[in-house]
Amino acid sequence: MSKVHQYIEANKEKYLGWLEKVCNQPSVSAQNRGMEEMFTIMKELLQSVGAKTKTIQTEGYPVLIGEFQGEKEETLAFYNHYDVQPEDPLDEWESEPFQTTFRDGVVFARGTADNKGNIIARLAALDAYQAVHGKLPIHIKFIIEGEEEVGSPHLEYLAKEHTEDIRADAILWEGGMREVNNKRLHVGLGVKGIAYVELISKGAKHDLHSSEAAIIENPAWKLTWALATLKDRNDNVLIDHFYDEVKPLTDKSKQFIETLEYDENYTKENYEIDEFIDEISGYELKRRLIAEPTCTICGIKSGYLEEGAKTVLPSKAVAKLDFRLVPGQTPDRIVSLLRKHLDKHGFEDIEINQLNHLEPYNTDPDDPFVTQVLDAVAETYEEEAIIYSNLAGSSPMHKLLSNCQMPAVQVGVANTSSKFHAPNENITIQDFIQGTQLVATIVNKFKK
Template identity: 55%
Template sequence: MEKLFQQIEEHASLYQHWLLSMCNQPSISAQNIGMQEMKELVIQLLEDLGADVEEVVTAGYPIIYGQIDNGSKRTLTFYNHYDVQPPDPLAEWMSDPFKARVENGQIFARGVADNKGNIAARIAAVHAYQKVHGDLPVNVKFIIEGEEEVGSPNLKKFALENPEKLKTDAMIWEGGMRNVHDKRPHISFGVKGICFVELRVRGAAFDLHSSEGAVVENPAWRLVWALSTLKNKHEKILIDGFYDHILELTEKEKAFFQTMDYDEEHTKTHYQIDNFLTGVTGLELKERLTAAPTCTICGLEAGDTGQGAKTVLPSRAKVKIDFRIVPGQTPKMVIDLLRKHLDQHGFRDIEIEQLAGLLPFNSDSENPFVDTVINSMKEVYEEPPIIMRNLAGSSPMEKLLANTEIPAAQIGVANTGSNFHGPNENIYVDDFIKGIKATANVMRHFGDV
């Protein structure tokens, strides 16, 4: 292990050069800017490792598939994406988002945290291992898509049509992070799912003078009444059957909450709030954040909300709601229960449109890969890891891993102040090097399992 880590440190400038080259190449999938050039750059880096590389054609941008098969008993796959978010607002960047800037031990560039830093770290880990040991301890696969930032519309089809390419014993997914304040690394083994809907209520054929509100139904009020039936002031979701199929946490998963570092006072100060919902704190807060479903009003629209007074009776009202769902729940289940709930409460006229949906995904906490990742991280970082059964947010893990028993872990090179999708996106150089070591160490130990 010492020789491997020494190799990584001695070649840190080379690996940083690879990363800066990727960051200097725009690859904005939403605008088709630089995608071809970025794809070719990634392919070249993989081919330089000796990987067999294939462009898998999709209805959108190609998925890059790379494989290094040395006949090992186990295969480890890396999932990443080579596209990034647009850099707007440009005025808030301290430097050109596509000219990577290294300053005071940090790298600033669009995509450096999400997700090019992790691509470079995984390629570097393979390179370092090859230089020290020759053969890798496991077979390695790379699945690097170009559409994660636009919802991964072709990832599920790739999985269905390419079962051999997806065949693996475990997966390192996209990326993870490290605390800025105490440098503790994060490890997570899944994500919540999401069911995002829009509810619409229709009234008169067009907006009316508000005096008509004495005799003509107001869609805005009707929508408010419907929303009031979904959740009570104690934060319980009132849709019948909503909680019925949620899988119980195992004792090992409950133990993960003990490792979580959630600075409640700092968070409240940062958000400028007095308390968390229902006064929740401690372990219950951590469990609720990562393991409980939610029902969140994301936006409401009805009538006139412009400056000044406009006495109007709106003809339309709509709301966007997201449900974060957990293992045992599905987007379809939520839609069906929501439709039944609204009908039973006298709101058959309210339309429901599903705008997005992702299944939750969680690795089996008893799978040996889980402990392999945890122990590998402990050998690299001096600080104890924060271990999460799953993240509070969602990602397309299920599109690739649904109906498989493939365990997946999220570790990476970002930090809690990386400004994902925002101006001055950044990582620390030290976190990048540590991320290379962690990836190499996971490969080493997984080959021993």
């Protein structure tokens, strides 16, 4: 692979030029700004490297499929998106968000980290491999959607109606980053799911004077009592069967958790807290972050919310709850268990309003693709990888892959200071080049 790596290094100006070009083009899906132009630039860029492209229309922005033929029968897919977040607040940018700027080895522009940098690194890897070897060793399939920043509303449609356009033997997911302090690359093998609901408790038809609380039910009390039945003070979720489907951690997963670094003192100082939840630390802390499902009050609202005192009996109380789910759990099942739990405890009249849901998605740590990626990381970087068997956050992996499950691994060219979704989004040139070399190495190693 050293020749391909050298080629990438030698041609970095060309690849940075591609990056500059795609980052100079705004593509803000939330504001329908530059989306068509961006799609065309992407399509032509893929074609220029040898892809056969296909446009899949949706009710939103189209999905770009780009296929490269390789020598062997294996197919590796790349999931990316050509849309970016809005750039505001504009006055906090040190250079124009849509005018790519290079300063001290760092590339600044909206989309560098999330995730045009990854698209270009992946494309550059194919270009370099072809330049050195003439032909790719395997088939490659780019899947580039335009709605990731607005919740990927048509990914399920894509998964269901265009399954064959997605099908592959494995997929590299978008995202991924490198630690700024120790340079270790994050390798993500899955994401937690989400069930986000509102619990709504209602009383009289309008707020009353609190002297009436002696005789009129208070929905805020009812909601409080209901919430208190959901989780005990050791943070065990008390909903029957909540943990039943949680898959036990494999030895490999436990080993990956062991190898994670987590700077507990930094977090304590940064957040100004004395202890972590339940006074956990070390392995248990990392295990919970990666592998523990949660039940979180994200918001509660009832009655008088302003400064000072108002003697009011509320007519309504609402709690927003976020369940983070781990492999084995599904949002529908959890919401159904929640309903049963509330009914069982006499809270039949508390409504559940389901707002968001995302299934968890998880790649078996023993899958050969994981080993291949980790080998490729070891060949490309000096520093050992940090392996997240499950990221604490969520992502629409399951939406895309529900009909054709395949191992999914997240690696990318950003870093922990890349300012995702924020002003002065950036990546380093070094990470961009090494990330490109990594993709080329993965492509070279890939086999079923």
